[in-house]
Amino acid sequence: MEFNVNYLVRRLSQSLFLLAGVSVLSFVFLELAPGDFFEEMRLNPQIPAETVSSLKHAYSLDQPLPVRYWRWLESVARGEFGFSFAYGSPVAPLIRIRALNTLVLTGTCTALSWAIAVPLGVFSAHRRGSTLDRVCELGTSTILATPDLLLALGLLFLALRTGWFPMGGMSSAVREHYGHWTEAKDASWHLFLPVVALVLSSLPVILKHVRATMLDVLASPYIRAAELQGIRPARVLFRHALPACVNPLISLFSLSLASLLSASLLIEVVMSWPGLGPLLLEAILARDVYVVIGVVMLSTLALVCGCLLGDLLLYAADPRIRHEGAA
Protein backbone atom coordinates (compact mmCIF):
# COMPACT_ATOMS: atom_id res chain seq x y z
CA MET A 1 0.00 0.00 0.00
CA GLU A 2 1.51 3.27 -1.10
CA PHE A 3 1.12 5.80 1.65
CA ASN A 4 0.08 9.33 0.76
CA VAL A 5 2.47 11.53 2.80
CA ASN A 6 0.88 14.77 1.56
CA TYR A 7 -2.46 13.62 2.93
CA LEU A 8 -0.95 12.91 6.35
CA VAL A 9 0.92 16.25 6.46
CA ARG A 10 -2.27 18.08 5.48
CA ARG A 11 -4.29 16.35 8.19
CA LEU A 12 -1.61 16.92 10.86
CA SER A 13 -1.37 20.63 10.06
CA GLN A 14 -5.19 20.92 10.18
CA SER A 15 -5.09 19.21 13.59
CA LEU A 16 -2.47 21.66 14.89
CA PHE A 17 -4.62 24.60 13.76
CA LEU A 18 -7.62 23.06 15.50
CA LEU A 19 -5.69 22.59 18.75
CA ALA A 20 -4.39 26.17 18.60
CA GLY A 21 -7.92 27.46 17.92
CA VAL A 22 -9.42 25.50 20.81
CA SER A 23 -6.73 26.73 23.20
CA VAL A 24 -7.35 30.39 22.23
CA LEU A 25 -11.13 29.96 22.55
CA SER A 26 -10.73 28.26 25.94
CA PHE A 27 -8.68 31.21 27.21
CA VAL A 28 -11.16 33.74 25.82
CA PHE A 29 -14.25 31.98 27.25
CA LEU A 30 -12.66 31.53 30.67
CA GLU A 31 -11.66 35.21 30.62
CA LEU A 32 -15.27 36.15 29.84
CA ALA A 33 -16.57 34.04 32.76
CA PRO A 34 -17.06 36.10 35.91
CA GLY A 35 -14.70 35.67 38.86
CA ASP A 36 -11.42 33.84 39.35
CA PHE A 37 -9.78 31.38 41.77
CA PHE A 38 -9.09 34.15 44.33
CA GLU A 39 -12.60 35.61 44.22
CA GLU A 40 -13.67 33.91 47.47
CA MET A 41 -10.51 35.16 49.24
CA ARG A 42 -11.48 38.70 48.35
CA LEU A 43 -14.81 38.23 50.14
CA ASN A 44 -13.05 37.02 53.31
CA PRO A 45 -12.43 40.09 55.57
CA GLN A 46 -9.59 38.26 57.36
CA ILE A 47 -7.47 38.20 54.19
CA PRO A 48 -6.05 41.61 53.29
CA ALA A 49 -6.62 42.85 49.74
CA GLU A 50 -2.85 43.16 49.30
CA THR A 51 -2.42 39.42 49.91
CA VAL A 52 -4.99 38.63 47.25
CA SER A 53 -3.33 41.06 44.84
CA SER A 54 0.12 39.62 45.49
CA LEU A 55 -1.21 36.09 44.96
CA LYS A 56 -2.81 37.13 41.67
CA HIS A 57 0.47 38.77 40.68
CA ALA A 58 2.41 35.63 41.65
CA TYR A 59 0.21 33.53 39.39
CA SER A 60 0.21 36.19 36.63
CA LEU A 61 -3.56 36.60 36.82
CA ASP A 62 -3.15 40.39 36.72
CA GLN A 63 -1.43 40.17 33.33
CA PRO A 64 -3.26 40.80 30.04
CA LEU A 65 -4.72 37.75 28.27
CA PRO A 66 -2.07 37.54 25.47
CA VAL A 67 0.73 37.52 28.07
CA ARG A 68 -0.96 34.75 30.05
CA TYR A 69 -1.56 32.78 26.87
CA TRP A 70 2.10 33.15 25.88
CA ARG A 71 3.24 31.99 29.34
CA TRP A 72 0.86 29.05 29.11
CA LEU A 73 2.39 28.16 25.73
CA GLU A 74 5.82 28.27 27.36
CA SER A 75 4.63 25.90 30.09
CA VAL A 76 3.19 23.61 27.41
CA ALA A 77 6.63 23.56 25.82
CA ARG A 78 8.05 22.53 29.21
CA GLY A 79 5.41 19.79 29.42
CA GLU A 80 3.59 21.35 32.40
CA PHE A 81 0.39 22.68 30.78
CA GLY A 82 0.03 25.48 33.32
CA PHE A 83 -0.26 25.48 37.11
CA SER A 84 -3.16 24.35 39.27
CA PHE A 85 -4.02 26.93 41.96
CA ALA A 86 -6.03 24.41 43.95
CA TYR A 87 -3.49 21.58 43.94
CA GLY A 88 -0.39 23.78 43.91
CA SER A 89 1.30 21.71 41.22
CA PRO A 90 1.76 21.70 37.44
CA VAL A 91 -1.34 20.55 35.59
CA ALA A 92 0.25 17.79 33.47
CA PRO A 93 1.03 15.22 36.21
CA LEU A 94 -2.34 15.94 37.80
CA ILE A 95 -4.23 15.26 34.58
CA ARG A 96 -2.06 12.29 33.59
CA ILE A 97 -3.19 10.15 36.56
CA ARG A 98 -6.85 11.12 36.12
CA ALA A 99 -6.72 10.57 32.34
CA LEU A 100 -5.33 7.05 32.88
CA ASN A 101 -8.23 6.30 35.25
CA THR A 102 -10.69 7.62 32.66
CA LEU A 103 -9.02 5.55 29.92
CA VAL A 104 -9.33 2.37 32.01
CA LEU A 105 -13.07 3.02 32.22
CA THR A 106 -13.77 4.22 28.68
CA GLY A 107 -11.33 1.77 27.04
CA THR A 108 -13.10 -1.17 28.71
CA CYS A 109 -16.48 0.27 27.78
CA THR A 110 -15.52 0.91 24.13
CA ALA A 111 -14.06 -2.59 23.72
CA LEU A 112 -17.13 -4.20 25.31
CA SER A 113 -19.64 -2.07 23.39
CA TRP A 114 -18.10 -2.90 20.01
CA ALA A 115 -17.55 -6.56 20.87
CA ILE A 116 -21.27 -6.88 21.68
CA ALA A 117 -22.73 -4.48 19.08
CA VAL A 118 -21.06 -5.77 15.92
CA PRO A 119 -22.08 -9.46 16.09
CA LEU A 120 -25.50 -8.58 17.54
CA GLY A 121 -26.13 -5.91 14.88
CA VAL A 122 -25.03 -8.23 12.06
CA PHE A 123 -27.19 -11.07 13.36
CA SER A 124 -30.13 -8.75 13.98
CA ALA A 125 -29.98 -7.44 10.39
CA HIS A 126 -29.54 -10.96 9.00
CA ARG A 127 -32.61 -12.13 10.92
CA ARG A 128 -34.65 -9.00 10.34
CA GLY A 129 -38.09 -9.22 11.92
CA SER A 130 -37.13 -12.18 14.13
CA THR A 131 -37.83 -12.22 17.86
CA LEU A 132 -34.18 -11.36 18.61
CA ASP A 133 -34.34 -8.41 16.20
CA ARG A 134 -37.52 -7.11 17.80
CA VAL A 135 -36.12 -7.51 21.31
CA CYS A 136 -32.96 -5.65 20.25
CA GLU A 137 -34.98 -2.86 18.62
CA LEU A 138 -37.25 -2.42 21.62
CA GLY A 139 -34.33 -2.65 24.09
CA THR A 140 -32.13 -0.16 22.25
CA SER A 141 -34.98 2.32 21.74
CA THR A 142 -35.92 2.13 25.44
CA ILE A 143 -32.32 2.64 26.61
CA LEU A 144 -31.79 5.47 24.10
CA ALA A 145 -34.87 7.22 25.45
CA THR A 146 -33.57 6.93 29.03
CA PRO A 147 -31.19 9.72 30.16
CA ASP A 148 -27.66 8.53 31.07
CA LEU A 149 -28.03 10.16 34.45
CA LEU A 150 -31.12 8.10 35.23
CA LEU A 151 -29.32 4.90 34.17
CA ALA A 152 -26.39 5.71 36.43
CA LEU A 153 -28.66 6.57 39.37
CA GLY A 154 -30.64 3.37 38.81
CA LEU A 155 -27.44 1.33 38.93
CA LEU A 156 -26.32 3.14 42.09
CA PHE A 157 -29.70 2.39 43.64
CA LEU A 158 -29.20 -1.27 42.74
CA ALA A 159 -25.75 -1.22 44.35
CA LEU A 160 -27.14 0.43 47.45
CA ARG A 161 -30.06 -1.99 47.86
CA THR A 162 -28.20 -5.20 47.12
CA GLY A 163 -24.71 -4.37 48.38
CA TRP A 164 -23.28 -6.43 45.52
CA PHE A 165 -21.20 -3.58 44.14
CA PRO A 166 -19.29 -0.66 45.68
CA MET A 167 -20.93 2.75 45.57
CA GLY A 168 -17.92 4.51 44.03
CA GLY A 169 -14.14 4.78 43.74
CA MET A 170 -11.60 2.67 41.91
CA SER A 171 -10.49 0.38 44.73
CA SER A 172 -11.22 -0.57 48.31
CA ALA A 173 -9.68 1.59 51.01
CA VAL A 174 -7.37 -1.02 52.58
CA ARG A 175 -5.11 -2.61 49.97
CA GLU A 176 -1.85 -3.35 51.78
CA HIS A 177 -2.56 -7.03 52.33
CA TYR A 178 -3.96 -7.67 48.86
CA GLY A 179 -2.23 -9.91 46.33
CA HIS A 180 -2.25 -9.17 42.58
CA TRP A 181 -5.22 -11.44 41.92
CA THR A 182 -7.25 -9.90 44.75
CA GLU A 183 -6.35 -6.40 43.52
CA ALA A 184 -7.48 -7.28 40.00
CA LYS A 185 -10.75 -8.67 41.37
CA ASP A 186 -11.22 -5.57 43.52
CA ALA A 187 -10.58 -3.26 40.51
CA SER A 188 -13.02 -5.25 38.32
CA TRP A 189 -15.59 -5.11 41.11
CA HIS A 190 -15.28 -1.31 41.27
CA LEU A 191 -15.19 -1.01 37.48
CA PHE A 192 -18.34 -3.04 36.92
CA LEU A 193 -21.11 -0.50 37.55
CA PRO A 194 -19.51 2.50 35.76
CA VAL A 195 -18.73 0.24 32.78
CA VAL A 196 -22.33 -1.07 32.70
CA ALA A 197 -23.65 2.51 32.81
CA LEU A 198 -21.34 3.59 29.97
CA VAL A 199 -21.97 0.48 27.86
CA LEU A 200 -25.72 1.01 28.24
CA SER A 201 -25.35 4.57 26.97
CA SER A 202 -23.09 3.78 24.00
CA LEU A 203 -24.18 0.27 22.93
CA PRO A 204 -27.63 1.19 21.49
CA VAL A 205 -26.14 3.81 19.15
CA ILE A 206 -23.49 1.43 17.82
CA LEU A 207 -25.94 -1.47 17.58
CA LYS A 208 -28.52 0.57 15.66
CA HIS A 209 -25.80 1.88 13.34
CA VAL A 210 -24.38 -1.60 12.63
CA ARG A 211 -27.88 -3.01 12.01
CA ALA A 212 -28.94 -0.16 9.69
CA THR A 213 -25.70 -0.28 7.69
CA MET A 214 -25.90 -4.04 7.42
CA LEU A 215 -29.54 -3.91 6.26
CA ASP A 216 -28.57 -1.46 3.52
CA VAL A 217 -25.76 -3.69 2.31
CA LEU A 218 -27.80 -6.90 2.53
CA ALA A 219 -30.35 -5.38 0.13
CA SER A 220 -27.63 -4.67 -2.46
CA PRO A 221 -27.83 -6.56 -5.75
CA TYR A 222 -24.30 -7.93 -5.32
CA ILE A 223 -25.34 -9.58 -2.07
CA ARG A 224 -28.37 -11.07 -3.85
CA ALA A 225 -25.99 -12.26 -6.58
CA ALA A 226 -23.76 -13.88 -3.95
CA GLU A 227 -26.79 -15.69 -2.50
CA LEU A 228 -27.75 -16.78 -5.99
CA GLN A 229 -24.35 -18.35 -6.50
CA GLY A 230 -25.07 -20.56 -3.51
CA ILE A 231 -22.55 -18.91 -1.21
CA ARG A 232 -23.09 -19.96 2.42
CA PRO A 233 -24.95 -17.36 4.51
CA ALA A 234 -22.00 -16.99 6.91
CA ARG A 235 -19.65 -16.20 4.01
CA VAL A 236 -22.17 -13.78 2.48
CA LEU A 237 -22.37 -12.00 5.83
CA PHE A 238 -18.71 -11.89 6.78
CA ARG A 239 -16.88 -11.95 3.42
CA HIS A 240 -19.24 -9.87 1.29
CA ALA A 241 -21.55 -7.79 3.48
CA LEU A 242 -19.45 -6.89 6.54
CA PRO A 243 -16.47 -5.47 4.57
CA ALA A 244 -18.94 -3.21 2.75
CA CYS A 245 -20.13 -1.91 6.14
CA VAL A 246 -16.60 -1.18 7.30
CA ASN A 247 -16.40 2.44 6.13
CA PRO A 248 -19.33 3.85 8.14
CA LEU A 249 -18.37 1.63 11.07
CA ILE A 250 -14.77 2.93 11.03
CA SER A 251 -16.15 6.47 11.08
CA LEU A 252 -18.29 5.62 14.10
CA PHE A 253 -15.36 3.79 15.75
CA SER A 254 -13.16 6.85 15.29
CA LEU A 255 -15.81 8.88 17.13
CA SER A 256 -15.73 6.30 19.93
CA LEU A 257 -11.95 6.74 20.14
CA ALA A 258 -12.28 10.52 19.88
CA SER A 259 -14.61 10.62 22.88
CA LEU A 260 -12.47 8.32 25.05
CA LEU A 261 -11.56 11.20 27.38
CA SER A 262 -14.86 13.07 27.28
CA ALA A 263 -17.70 10.54 27.00
CA SER A 264 -17.59 9.40 30.61
CA LEU A 265 -17.39 12.75 32.45
CA LEU A 266 -20.97 12.71 33.73
CA ILE A 267 -20.91 9.02 34.72
CA GLU A 268 -17.58 9.57 36.52
CA VAL A 269 -19.06 12.41 38.57
CA VAL A 270 -22.23 10.47 39.44
CA MET A 271 -20.41 7.23 40.23
CA SER A 272 -17.42 8.86 41.98
CA TRP A 273 -14.86 7.45 39.55
CA PRO A 274 -11.57 9.33 40.09
CA GLY A 275 -11.14 10.29 36.45
CA LEU A 276 -11.15 13.56 34.54
CA GLY A 277 -14.86 14.19 35.17
CA PRO A 278 -14.72 15.05 38.88
CA LEU A 279 -11.42 16.92 38.35
CA LEU A 280 -12.97 19.06 35.61
CA LEU A 281 -16.11 19.76 37.63
CA GLU A 282 -14.08 20.81 40.70
CA ALA A 283 -11.80 22.95 38.54
CA ILE A 284 -14.75 24.72 36.89
CA LEU A 285 -16.41 25.43 40.23
CA ALA A 286 -13.14 26.72 41.73
CA ARG A 287 -12.13 28.66 38.56
CA ASP A 288 -8.89 26.66 38.45
CA VAL A 289 -8.52 27.81 34.85
CA TYR A 290 -5.37 25.97 33.79
CA VAL A 291 -6.79 22.64 34.92
CA VAL A 292 -9.97 23.34 32.91
CA ILE A 293 -7.90 24.31 29.88
CA GLY A 294 -5.68 21.25 30.34
CA VAL A 295 -8.66 18.84 30.41
CA VAL A 296 -10.30 20.59 27.43
CA MET A 297 -7.04 20.44 25.45
CA LEU A 298 -6.54 16.77 26.30
CA SER A 299 -10.10 15.95 25.20
CA THR A 300 -9.54 17.91 21.99
CA LEU A 301 -6.27 16.06 21.42
CA ALA A 302 -8.13 12.74 21.85
CA LEU A 303 -10.78 13.97 19.41
CA VAL A 304 -8.18 14.98 16.84
CA CYS A 305 -6.23 11.71 17.25
CA GLY A 306 -9.43 9.63 17.04
CA CYS A 307 -10.55 11.35 13.83
CA LEU A 308 -7.06 11.11 12.35
CA LEU A 309 -6.83 7.43 13.23
CA GLY A 310 -10.28 6.89 11.71
CA ASP A 311 -9.17 8.57 8.48
CA LEU A 312 -6.00 6.48 8.37
CA LEU A 313 -8.01 3.30 8.98
CA LEU A 314 -10.39 4.27 6.16
CA TYR A 315 -7.40 4.97 3.95
CA ALA A 316 -5.99 1.53 4.75
CA ALA A 317 -9.33 -0.31 4.49
CA ASP A 318 -10.83 1.19 1.35
CA PRO A 319 -8.88 1.00 -1.89
CA ARG A 320 -11.28 3.52 -3.48
CA ILE A 321 -10.16 6.22 -1.02
CA ARG A 322 -6.51 5.44 -1.78
CA HIS A 323 -7.34 5.62 -5.46
CA GLU A 324 -9.04 9.02 -5.05
CA GLY A 325 -6.14 10.27 -2.94
CA ALA A 326 -3.62 9.24 -5.58
CA ALA A 327 -5.68 10.76 -8.43
Added chain:
Amino acid sequence: MPSTNMLLAARNLIKTYARGHWWTKKVYTRALEGVHLSIRSGETVALVGASGCGKTTLAMCLAGLEIPDSGEIWMDSGNLLFRENPTTETRRNIQLVFQDTFAALNPDLSIAEIVEEPMRIQRRLSKSDRKDATANLMKRAGLSPALETRRPDQLSGGQRQRVAIARALAAAPRLLVLDEPFTGLDLSIRAQILNLLMELQAEHNLTYLYISHDLTMLSYYLDRILVMRQGRIISEVSSSDWSLVAALQNRIADSPGNWHGYGV
Protein backbone atom coordinates in the same frame (compact mmCIF):
# COMPACT_ATOMS: atom_id res chain seq x y z
CA MET B 1 -45.90 -31.89 -15.03
CA PRO B 2 -44.07 -30.09 -17.89
CA SER B 3 -42.97 -31.92 -21.04
CA THR B 4 -39.46 -33.39 -21.31
CA ASN B 5 -37.79 -30.63 -23.45
CA MET B 6 -38.96 -27.98 -21.01
CA LEU B 7 -36.14 -26.36 -19.02
CA LEU B 8 -38.26 -24.35 -16.63
CA ALA B 9 -41.95 -24.16 -15.89
CA ALA B 10 -43.83 -22.08 -13.36
CA ARG B 11 -47.42 -22.73 -12.36
CA ASN B 12 -49.76 -20.30 -10.65
CA LEU B 13 -47.09 -18.23 -8.90
CA ILE B 14 -48.46 -15.79 -6.37
CA LYS B 15 -46.31 -13.34 -4.47
CA THR B 16 -47.50 -10.66 -2.06
CA TYR B 17 -45.34 -8.07 -0.33
CA ALA B 18 -46.28 -6.68 3.04
CA ARG B 19 -45.25 -3.19 4.04
CA GLY B 20 -45.34 -1.74 7.54
CA HIS B 21 -44.02 -2.70 10.94
CA TRP B 22 -45.25 -5.32 13.35
CA TRP B 23 -46.84 -2.64 15.47
CA THR B 24 -48.71 -0.92 12.59
CA LYS B 25 -51.41 -1.98 10.15
CA LYS B 26 -49.76 -3.68 7.19
CA VAL B 27 -50.39 -2.82 3.56
CA TYR B 28 -50.19 -5.77 1.19
CA THR B 29 -49.24 -5.47 -2.47
CA ARG B 30 -49.81 -8.38 -4.79
CA ALA B 31 -46.85 -8.46 -7.21
CA LEU B 32 -47.67 -11.79 -8.92
CA GLU B 33 -51.28 -12.82 -9.48
CA GLY B 34 -50.94 -16.43 -10.59
CA VAL B 35 -48.20 -16.52 -13.22
CA HIS B 36 -47.95 -19.46 -15.63
CA LEU B 37 -44.72 -19.70 -17.59
CA SER B 38 -42.70 -22.28 -19.50
CA ILE B 39 -39.30 -21.95 -21.13
CA ARG B 40 -37.70 -24.58 -23.36
CA SER B 41 -34.01 -25.36 -23.30
CA GLY B 42 -31.96 -23.10 -25.61
CA GLU B 43 -34.78 -20.61 -26.07
CA THR B 44 -34.48 -16.84 -25.94
CA VAL B 45 -37.55 -15.37 -24.33
CA ALA B 46 -38.37 -11.78 -23.44
CA LEU B 47 -40.60 -10.74 -20.59
CA VAL B 48 -41.99 -7.29 -21.23
CA GLY B 49 -44.38 -4.99 -19.47
CA ALA B 50 -44.73 -1.59 -17.89
CA SER B 51 -42.83 -0.59 -14.76
CA GLY B 52 -44.18 -2.27 -11.64
CA CYS B 53 -46.03 -5.02 -13.49
CA GLY B 54 -44.07 -7.72 -11.61
CA LYS B 55 -41.29 -8.62 -14.07
CA THR B 56 -38.43 -8.35 -11.61
CA THR B 57 -40.42 -10.10 -8.87
CA LEU B 58 -41.01 -12.99 -11.27
CA ALA B 59 -37.29 -13.09 -12.10
CA MET B 60 -36.43 -13.11 -8.38
CA CYS B 61 -38.87 -15.94 -7.76
CA LEU B 62 -37.50 -17.98 -10.65
CA ALA B 63 -33.96 -17.44 -9.37
CA GLY B 64 -34.93 -18.38 -5.82
CA LEU B 65 -34.14 -14.98 -4.33
CA GLU B 66 -37.80 -14.58 -3.39
CA ILE B 67 -40.01 -17.40 -2.23
CA PRO B 68 -43.48 -17.29 -3.83
CA ASP B 69 -46.47 -17.44 -1.47
CA SER B 70 -47.87 -20.27 -3.53
CA GLY B 71 -47.35 -22.00 -6.86
CA GLU B 72 -44.75 -24.33 -8.26
CA ILE B 73 -41.51 -23.98 -10.18
CA TRP B 74 -40.25 -26.99 -12.07
CA MET B 75 -36.93 -27.63 -13.75
CA ASP B 76 -35.94 -30.54 -16.01
CA SER B 77 -39.45 -31.99 -15.97
CA GLY B 78 -39.43 -33.16 -12.44
CA ASN B 79 -37.31 -31.31 -9.94
CA LEU B 80 -39.35 -29.15 -7.69
CA LEU B 81 -37.00 -26.24 -7.26
CA PHE B 82 -37.47 -24.11 -4.29
CA ARG B 83 -38.22 -25.57 -0.95
CA GLU B 84 -37.29 -23.79 2.27
CA ASN B 85 -33.55 -23.98 1.57
CA PRO B 86 -32.62 -24.31 -2.09
CA THR B 87 -29.33 -26.16 -2.56
CA THR B 88 -26.23 -24.69 -4.19
CA GLU B 89 -26.80 -26.87 -7.24
CA THR B 90 -30.38 -25.72 -7.84
CA ARG B 91 -29.40 -22.11 -7.26
CA ARG B 92 -26.52 -22.01 -9.68
CA ASN B 93 -28.65 -23.43 -12.53
CA ILE B 94 -30.31 -20.03 -12.79
CA GLN B 95 -28.21 -16.88 -12.64
CA LEU B 96 -29.32 -13.30 -12.78
CA VAL B 97 -27.66 -10.36 -14.51
CA PHE B 98 -28.85 -7.26 -12.70
CA GLN B 99 -29.97 -3.95 -14.15
CA ASP B 100 -27.64 -1.75 -12.09
CA THR B 101 -24.15 -2.87 -13.04
CA PHE B 102 -22.53 -0.70 -10.39
CA ALA B 103 -24.58 -2.05 -7.49
CA ALA B 104 -24.42 -5.61 -8.81
CA LEU B 105 -20.67 -5.97 -8.27
CA ASN B 106 -19.01 -6.08 -4.86
CA PRO B 107 -17.05 -2.80 -4.63
CA ASP B 108 -14.48 -4.32 -2.25
CA LEU B 109 -13.40 -7.16 -4.54
CA SER B 110 -11.16 -7.07 -7.59
CA ILE B 111 -12.61 -8.10 -10.96
CA ALA B 112 -10.74 -11.43 -10.83
CA GLU B 113 -12.09 -12.14 -7.33
CA ILE B 114 -15.65 -11.33 -8.44
CA VAL B 115 -15.48 -13.73 -11.37
CA GLU B 116 -13.68 -16.40 -9.33
CA GLU B 117 -16.06 -16.36 -6.32
CA PRO B 118 -18.78 -18.65 -7.81
CA MET B 119 -16.13 -21.25 -8.73
CA ARG B 120 -14.61 -21.09 -5.25
CA ILE B 121 -17.97 -21.93 -3.72
CA GLN B 122 -18.53 -24.95 -5.92
CA ARG B 123 -15.14 -26.41 -4.90
CA ARG B 124 -14.89 -28.25 -8.18
CA LEU B 125 -11.58 -26.70 -9.24
CA SER B 126 -8.15 -26.36 -7.63
CA LYS B 127 -6.78 -22.89 -6.93
CA SER B 128 -4.59 -22.79 -10.06
CA ASP B 129 -7.40 -24.21 -12.21
CA ARG B 130 -9.71 -21.55 -10.85
CA LYS B 131 -7.26 -18.83 -11.81
CA ASP B 132 -6.99 -20.24 -15.34
CA ALA B 133 -10.76 -20.56 -15.61
CA THR B 134 -11.17 -16.97 -14.39
CA ALA B 135 -8.70 -15.68 -16.97
CA ASN B 136 -10.50 -17.67 -19.70
CA LEU B 137 -13.92 -16.40 -18.69
CA MET B 138 -12.69 -12.82 -18.59
CA LYS B 139 -11.09 -13.22 -22.00
CA ARG B 140 -14.28 -14.78 -23.36
CA ALA B 141 -16.34 -11.91 -21.97
CA GLY B 142 -14.08 -9.46 -23.77
CA LEU B 143 -12.26 -8.25 -20.66
CA SER B 144 -8.55 -7.52 -20.84
CA PRO B 145 -6.28 -9.39 -18.36
CA ALA B 146 -5.07 -5.96 -17.23
CA LEU B 147 -8.49 -5.45 -15.59
CA GLU B 148 -8.04 -8.42 -13.23
CA THR B 149 -6.75 -6.31 -10.35
CA ARG B 150 -9.11 -3.38 -10.94
CA ARG B 151 -12.26 -2.83 -8.92
CA PRO B 152 -15.77 -2.17 -10.29
CA ASP B 153 -15.57 1.60 -9.74
CA GLN B 154 -12.59 1.72 -12.10
CA LEU B 155 -14.49 0.20 -15.03
CA SER B 156 -16.90 1.62 -17.59
CA GLY B 157 -20.58 0.59 -17.64
CA GLY B 158 -20.02 -1.78 -20.56
CA GLN B 159 -17.03 -3.40 -18.86
CA ARG B 160 -19.02 -3.86 -15.66
CA GLN B 161 -21.82 -5.55 -17.58
CA ARG B 162 -19.24 -7.91 -19.12
CA VAL B 163 -17.94 -8.69 -15.62
CA ALA B 164 -21.51 -9.42 -14.47
CA ILE B 165 -21.98 -11.78 -17.41
CA ALA B 166 -18.61 -13.48 -16.76
CA ARG B 167 -19.55 -13.93 -13.09
CA ALA B 168 -22.92 -15.42 -14.02
CA LEU B 169 -21.22 -17.84 -16.42
CA ALA B 170 -18.70 -18.86 -13.74
CA ALA B 171 -21.54 -20.59 -11.93
CA ALA B 172 -22.14 -22.70 -15.09
CA PRO B 173 -25.85 -21.86 -15.26
CA ARG B 174 -28.42 -23.24 -17.67
CA LEU B 175 -30.78 -20.29 -17.56
CA LEU B 176 -29.59 -16.71 -17.54
CA VAL B 177 -32.16 -14.11 -16.46
CA LEU B 178 -31.10 -10.72 -17.77
CA ASP B 179 -32.89 -7.87 -16.01
CA GLU B 180 -32.72 -4.81 -18.29
CA PRO B 181 -29.13 -5.66 -19.25
CA PHE B 182 -28.69 -2.68 -21.60
CA THR B 183 -29.78 0.09 -19.25
CA GLY B 184 -27.35 3.00 -19.24
CA LEU B 185 -25.25 1.66 -22.11
CA ASP B 186 -24.85 3.50 -25.40
CA LEU B 187 -26.00 1.93 -28.66
CA SER B 188 -22.63 0.54 -29.80
CA ILE B 189 -21.91 -1.02 -26.38
CA ARG B 190 -25.44 -2.49 -26.34
CA ALA B 191 -24.77 -4.12 -29.70
CA GLN B 192 -21.43 -5.50 -28.46
CA ILE B 193 -23.00 -6.95 -25.30
CA LEU B 194 -25.88 -8.44 -27.30
CA ASN B 195 -23.45 -10.07 -29.75
CA LEU B 196 -21.42 -11.43 -26.83
CA LEU B 197 -24.57 -12.90 -25.28
CA MET B 198 -25.54 -14.55 -28.57
CA GLU B 199 -22.07 -16.08 -28.97
CA LEU B 200 -22.07 -17.35 -25.40
CA GLN B 201 -25.53 -18.83 -25.87
CA ALA B 202 -24.30 -20.84 -28.83
CA GLU B 203 -21.13 -21.96 -27.00
CA HIS B 204 -22.72 -22.95 -23.68
CA ASN B 205 -26.21 -23.93 -24.87
CA LEU B 206 -27.68 -21.28 -22.61
CA THR B 207 -31.33 -20.32 -22.24
CA TYR B 208 -32.06 -16.62 -21.90
CA LEU B 209 -34.93 -14.81 -20.24
CA TYR B 210 -34.67 -11.11 -21.01
CA ILE B 211 -36.59 -8.67 -18.86
CA SER B 212 -36.91 -5.46 -20.78
CA HIS B 213 -38.85 -2.35 -21.63
CA ASP B 214 -37.16 -1.99 -24.97
CA LEU B 215 -37.65 -4.55 -27.71
CA THR B 216 -36.10 -2.56 -30.55
CA MET B 217 -32.74 -4.35 -30.39
CA LEU B 218 -33.87 -7.64 -28.93
CA SER B 219 -36.71 -8.51 -31.29
CA TYR B 220 -34.34 -9.89 -33.95
CA TYR B 221 -32.91 -12.44 -31.53
CA LEU B 222 -35.99 -13.54 -29.62
CA ASP B 223 -38.01 -16.72 -30.00
CA ARG B 224 -40.98 -15.52 -27.97
CA ILE B 225 -42.19 -12.45 -26.14
CA LEU B 226 -44.26 -12.79 -22.96
CA VAL B 227 -46.32 -9.76 -22.05
CA MET B 228 -46.94 -9.06 -18.39
CA ARG B 229 -49.54 -6.79 -16.84
CA GLN B 230 -50.62 -6.34 -13.24
CA GLY B 231 -48.81 -9.44 -12.02
CA ARG B 232 -50.02 -11.77 -14.80
CA ILE B 233 -48.67 -12.93 -18.14
CA ILE B 234 -51.50 -11.77 -20.37
CA SER B 235 -50.27 -12.81 -23.81
CA GLU B 236 -47.50 -14.44 -25.79
CA VAL B 237 -46.24 -13.05 -29.08
CA SER B 238 -44.04 -14.83 -31.59
CA SER B 239 -41.08 -12.65 -32.57
CA SER B 240 -41.72 -13.51 -36.25
CA ASP B 241 -44.99 -11.58 -36.12
CA TRP B 242 -43.44 -8.15 -36.81
CA SER B 243 -46.64 -6.15 -36.80
CA LEU B 244 -47.59 -7.45 -33.36
CA VAL B 245 -44.09 -6.82 -32.00
CA ALA B 246 -44.19 -3.23 -33.29
CA ALA B 247 -47.64 -2.67 -31.78
CA LEU B 248 -46.44 -4.16 -28.51
CA GLN B 249 -43.41 -1.87 -28.46
CA ASN B 250 -45.66 1.18 -28.91
CA ARG B 251 -48.01 0.02 -26.17
CA ILE B 252 -45.15 -0.53 -23.68
CA ALA B 253 -43.88 2.98 -24.41
CA ASP B 254 -47.34 4.47 -23.73
CA SER B 255 -48.64 2.48 -20.75
CA PRO B 256 -47.91 3.53 -17.16
CA GLY B 257 -46.92 1.14 -14.38
CA ASN B 258 -49.90 -0.31 -12.54
CA TRP B 259 -49.63 -2.09 -9.17
CA HIS B 260 -52.64 -2.27 -6.97
CA GLY B 261 -52.37 -2.20 -3.21
CA TYR B 262 -55.07 -2.90 -0.69
CA GLY B 263 -55.17 -2.45 3.05
CA VAL B 264 -56.05 -5.43 5.23
